[in-house]
Amino acid sequence: MIPRLDARLLMARDANTLDRLHEAATGIGFFTVFNTDITPKRMHAVLAQYRRFFLLPEADKIDLDMSRTGANRGWGASGSEQVDPAANPDFKQFFDSGFSLPADDPRSKLAVYAPNQWPQALPDFQSDIEHYYDQARGVAMDVLRGIARAIEAPDDYFDQSFETPMALLRGNYYPARPAWATARDFGIATHTDYGCLTLLATDGAPGLEVRKRGGGWIPVSAPPGEFVINFGEMMEIWTDGLVKATPHRVIGTDRERISIPLFFNPSYDTNIAPRGSGNTIVAGEHLSRRFSETYVHLQKPR
Numbered sequence: 001m002i003p004r005l006d007a008r009l010l011m012a013r014d015a016n017t018l019d020r021l022h023e024a025a026t027g028i029g030f031f032t033v034f035n036t037d038i039t040p041k042r043m044h045a046v047l048a049q050y051r052r053f054f055l056l057p058e059a060d061k062i063d064l065d066m067s068r069t070g071a072n073r074g075w076g077a078s079g080s081e082q083v084d085p086a087a088n089p090d091f092k093q094f095f096d097s098g099f100s101l102p103a104d105d106p107r108s109k110l111a112v113y114a115p116n117q118w119p120q121a122l123p124d125f126q127s128d129i130e131h132y133y134d135q136a137r138g139v140a141m142d143v144l145r146g147i148a149r150a151i152e153a154p155d156d157y158f159d160q161s162f163e164t165p166m167a168l169l170r171g172n173y174y175p176a177r178p179a180w181a182t183a184r185d186f187g188i189a190t191h192t193d194y195g196c197l198t199l200l201a202t203d204g205a206p207g208l209e210v211r212k213r214g215g216g217w218i219p220v221s222a223p224p225g226e227f228v229i230n231f232g233e234m235m236e237i238w239t240d241g242l243v244k245a246t247p248h249r250v251i252g253t254d255r256e257r258i259s260i261p262l263f264f265n266p267s268y269d270t271n272i273a274p275r276g277s278g279n280t281i282v283a284g285e286h287l288s289r290r291f292s293e294t295y296v297h298l299q300k301p302r
């Protein structure tokens with residue numbers, strides 16, 4: 001049901017793989033890729049870094065708590081994000097890092113380019129995660145070049161929009177579903193991602209479910225080294241609805257789970273209005289609005 005694509009064939013512009021990419025992007029909005037340059041061994045090491053972080057005592061994480069620092073970098077405690085206004089805040093924890101601009105760049109004051117915040121208790125965490133961030137962006141850009149081809153744009157159509165990407169790398173930690181959880185409680189409630197493309201690594205534990213057109217849910221899982229890819233709201237807008245931003249969720253099981261999405265968002269000033277429409281929709285404004293709707297500490301009283 002969810003197509004599995006070979007990254008090597010995608011890079012080689014294999015016709016059948018491009019056809020399946022087109023079908024996945026314009027249909028279910030999800031697929032997986034294997035055979036990228038990021039090996040399973042590398043992925044296990046990155047997953048282990050995030051696991052170490054999440055298992056730190058609260059006292060080692062509290063200084064990085066976004067609801068205290070106001071930054072959108074660092075630690076999000078359980079209950080700090082509410083992606084669906086009809087559900088309770090998510091019970092997952094997360095850790096965010098992303099693209100920072102040098103202090104002399106006027107855009108460095110924007111929250112989407114804020115400086116990263118790293119845990120002092122884990123000496124190798126920063127370098128390992130920064131390295132993975134570079135690797136993951138490389139894979140995401142390769143897939144976008146395939147998408148450009150699939151929507152009959154030049155292969156490098158998206159490239160210039162990702163020179164200073166608001167790309168956010170997140171580690172999600174889902175504990176086993178708590179005993180107190182009700183029907184309104186989720187690891188992450190139903191949502192669409194905000195950006196262009198999400199490259200998701202997981203520890204292999206099941207939990208992710210993708211909404212089918214016409215209703216129902218499809219479970220999706222991938223072992224370390226295989227990536228789940230989906231598209232976000234900006235891509236759906238940009239392609240005038242051709243590429244689909246599909247709702248998805250994690251209810252949570254009796255097992256803990258770690259997932260690592262790279263939200264591959266373009267540069268702040270990118271115009272994501274439909275190609276050829278003559279309109280302007282600023283990517284950074286869309287992203288900032290979605291953050292202010294879903295981060296509990298930024299939400300306005302309703």
Ligand SMILES: O=C(O)CCC(=O)C(=O)O
Nearest residue numbers: 172188193208250259261
């Ligand atoms: O953990 C997952 O499988 C999905 C996470 C997700 O949808 C998100 O962080 O936006």
Ligand SMILES: [Fe+2]
Nearest residue numbers: 191192193248
């Ligand atoms: Fe998501």
